[in-house]
Amino acid sequence: MMKTKKMIRTSLFILTTLMLTPTLFGQIRFGVKADVGLNNPSFDSEALQVENMTSYSIGPSLEAMFPFAVIDFGIEASLLYNDNRMTVSNLTDGESATTNDVSNRYLYLPLNAKIKFGLGMLPLRMYAVAGPYAGYLISGEGIDLEDMQQDLKAKEFQAGANIGLGVELFKMLQVGVNYGVQLTDNYAVERPNWQEPLNGKSETWSINATLYF
Numbered sequence: 001m002m003k004t005k006k007m008i009r010t011s012l013f014i015l016t017t018l019m020l021t022p023t024l025f026g027q028i029r030f031g032v033k034a035d036v037g038l039n040n041p042s043f044d045s046e047a048l049q050v051e052n053m054t055s056y057s058i059g060p061s062l063e064a065m066f067p068f069a070v071i072d073f074g075i076e077a078s079l080l081y082n083d084n085r086m087t088v089s090n091l092t093d094g095e096s097a098t099t100n101d102v103s104n105r106y107l108y109l110p111l112n113a114k115i116k117f118g119l120g121m122l123p124l125r126m127y128a129v130a131g132p133y134a135g136y137l138i139s140g141e142g143i144d145l146e147d148m149q150q151d152l153k154a155k156e157f158q159a160g161a162n163i164g165l166g167v168e169l170f171k172m173l174q175v176g177v178n179y180g181v182q183l184t185d186n187y188a189v190e191r192p193n194w195q196e197p198l199n200g201k202s203e204t205w206s207i208n209a210t211l212y213f
Helices: 002-019 192-199
Strands: 027-037 048-066 071-078 080-090 098-118 124-140 152-154 157-169 173-182 187-189 203-212
Touching: 027 071, 027 080, 048 098, 048 203, 098 157, 124 173
Parallel strands: none
Antiparallel strands: 027 048, 027 203, 048 071, 048 080, 071 098, 080 098, 098 124, 124 157, 152 187, 157 173, 173 203
């Protein structure tokens, strides 16, 4: 727990430092970002089924750019509250499977390199982002299925990388699609036949929108 708190403080310090150093960049903007998961996969094994997986995030975002003639280059940093939900079923009893709806809440800290370029006279600009992210477990619901409580625990830290494309309208609203690859497991799993359904969601797609002020 102490290690997790130290990581959170370090990440918040980096984000705050970026917000307080406007002289490093030609243009700094603040906004609100929202993200919704697009995929709703189902994972099965002989003993466990995971389905109805949904995710949404929301929180403040910062964009710091170097303006150039054709292409602008800079960074994008966000501090997002994430709610990740799924339905977990214990299949060891066959047709009498027990089911539990689980919601885990995370604090996500994505930090992306970003480029933007115009489309002639149109009020649109294209952008692309790529970079790492870290996730810290804020709270999570226990999985109370029979014989599972001692074998299953949500991990407090996540890490991954993402890449995204989108458009910016009137220099205010950005809408894009993001592809993420998870580099760590969500759960510490002791049973091998639970590993694939619980930690098999390593690639995700999402759609996001950011309104800058």
